Amino acid sequence: xxxxxxxxxxxxxxxxxxxxxxxxxxxxxxxxxxxxxxxxxxxxxxxxxxxxxxxxxxxxxxxxxxxxxxxxxxxxxxxxxxxxxxxxxxxxxxxxxxxxxxxxxxxxxxxxxxxxxxxxxxxxxxxxxxxxxxxxxxxxxxxxxxxxxxxx
Numbered sequence: 369x370x371x372x373x374x375x376x377x378x379x380x381x382x383x384x385x386x387x388x389x390x391x392x393x394x395x396x397x398x399x400x401x402x403x404x405x406x407x408x409x410x411x412x413x414x415x416x417x418x419x420x421x422x423x424x425x426x427x428x429x430x431x432x433x434x435x436x437x438x439x440x441x442x443x444x445x446x447x448x449x450x451x452x453x454x455x456x457x458x459x460x461x462x463x464x465x466x467x468x469x470x471x472x473x474x475x476x477x478x479x480x481x482x483x484x485x486x487x488x489x490x491x492x493x494x495x496x497x498x499x500x501x502x503x504x505x506x507x508x509x510x511x512x513x514x515x516x517x518x519x520x
Contacts, residue, residue, distance in 0.1 A: 417439065417442070417443060417451070418439065419455065420435050420438070420439055420451065420454040420455040420457070420458040421435055421436050421439050421454075421458070423435075423455070423458035423459065424436075424454075424457070424458035427458070427461065427462070428462060428464070431457065431458075431462050434454075434457060435454045435457050435458045438450045438451070438453055438454035438457070439451065439454050442454065
């Protein structure tokens, strides 16, 4: 600063005080640091917020979707209970109920596709033939032949 100073002003002014019309360097630096700090804290917050989703990513698809929805609810409603529930759900491995149920359904479909008049495999030998039934006697004879042929 050039020129005469006010008589009450100190003779040595700090370096962050600028002259009128000059750029305030301290304000620019503080503004840049503030913007960087807000972005860094926001990044850490979002990284922490997606922790349950990243944990559930290696689990089943249905469980991952539930955890993702809970995370979005927590983000938009600011209700931290959703985030805690999502975190606990991501930590727990849910048992796979769908695979055994699909196998049961497939077996039932195979059973339903069978002709109800024809007996299941191996059931003809278990049923005793009715006396005078030529078809039952021929089936018994064929099964005996197949047993003998299988052993020879």
